[in-house]
Amino acid sequence: MISQPFIGIGLKGSHYQDILEQKPKIDWFEIHSENYLIDGGGASAMLSSIRENYPISMHGIGLSLGSAEVIERSHLVRLKKLAEDLDPFLISEHLSWNYVNNTYLPELIPIPYTDEAIDVFCRNIELAQDFLQRQILIENPSSYIQYITSNYDESEFLTKIATKSGAGILLDVNNIYVSCINHGWNIKDYIHSIPQNLVKEIHLAGHSVKKINDQKLLIDTHDNFVSQEVWELYAMVIQKFGNIPTLLEWDANIPDLSVLVTEALKAKQFHKTLEHENVNA
């Protein structure tokens, strides 16, 4: 059980040197696993040096757990090797797919929320967990389409596969906000339907607004500060789920390291406020 808020940021190549020199007061870093599934070289060396001073989590974008095809064993082998080298405190993936017929599409593509997809997802998660010999977390995606064949709500689907497969949930608060606004889902219902014991990590990020024929669509761009609405949602989430490791993602238009750290540490203020409210209550 973590007593203090445990706040991290995504590790970016442009910050390696600053992290090693400045040793910023951040609790942990998260990597995109696929950026380090190489045999050696500079990025790996930098990551090893950073690992000496900080806990690391591995966040995958390429396992394609939602693919109807069985996940690639060769990818699992490389993930396991990286996990053995880094000893990450968490490994996570997405509620999405991106691989079919030997073709990889680099996007987090939503799946239809059906019984068949539950079976496929659970089969692939169990394969991954058995191979890696540990629990993995599944992150709710931002989405722009819904399928006509879906017969579960996203939060219900996510809960079902986590419960059935033994996976945990990485709750991305920005993604909840983006998908709920895009699809007209009820944000509070989404959060309240997720069981407390399943959530093991929280993500925060910035999004942008795109106008299509005078209609607004939120896009999960990770290129900006966290919006006020998402911070407010974060306050609601930690009130329900408690003190969960929280990570700020910022993957495009990446600012100086100090900007990222300052933005991430705002999360601590929400924990303090919550603690204060609990004491007064």
Added chain:
Amino acid sequence: MSTLKTLQQKFCSAIIFGGEHEELFLPEIKSSRISPSDLLKIYRNGIFENLCKALQLTFPGVWALLGDECANSIAYAFNKEINNLPNTSVLDDWGGSFPDFLGTLQATSSLPYLEDYARFEWLSHLSNCAENMPSLSLDVLKKINEEEANNIRFSFHPSIFLFQSIFPIDLIKNVAENPNADSFDLSLKPTYVVIGRSNIRSLSYFISKSHWQFFTCLKNKYSLQEAFEEIESTEEEFDLVNALTFLLSNKFIYSIV
């Protein structure tokens, strides 16, 4: 075939080919205030943008030489051919056929060196990602007597690649990396390069033709004597000590057999 697999194949075809393939997929999308076609476009744009970014990271010089707009257009054309799409989510493994593609384009025919420069960047990328290995200790060499020395064969560090071009790759590299650099003269002599990794990033060593030929022999597992005889037959003045010193001082060798 499962419903999910069919859906995923239809999605993939809709993204890559569009047209009638897109028409087949669109009914799968629940109607909303934004048309299914516009929503699918968000994914298509995201996928092609991510693929372009990955190529740009591997071929930064190509982007610098062409300019972003032109390079992105070419990358888009490359990615529209299904056989060029990645079959792995580790995008560091992907892009090796991009130089060949550049060589087939009419649009870049005024830049005849572009294909070779892209090939040079691909090898630099492979060097950057290659396995970490310790370099050969000089103590090992000291224990070898003269007779044995003639028969030794070198194993090069996995980050070492040898590359030759009829174009002045060193001058092109200078222009690609320094926007204010002087333009280069294509009539200059061909270049011979060793690409290797020092600590954390790849470095290029522009060397003489005879050194390049000698190193190529060694990398192809010729014994030291065989490699030397091969070079000496065409260049009597070849400086063996100088060549070996260069190899060893730059830590290009990781073992001998």
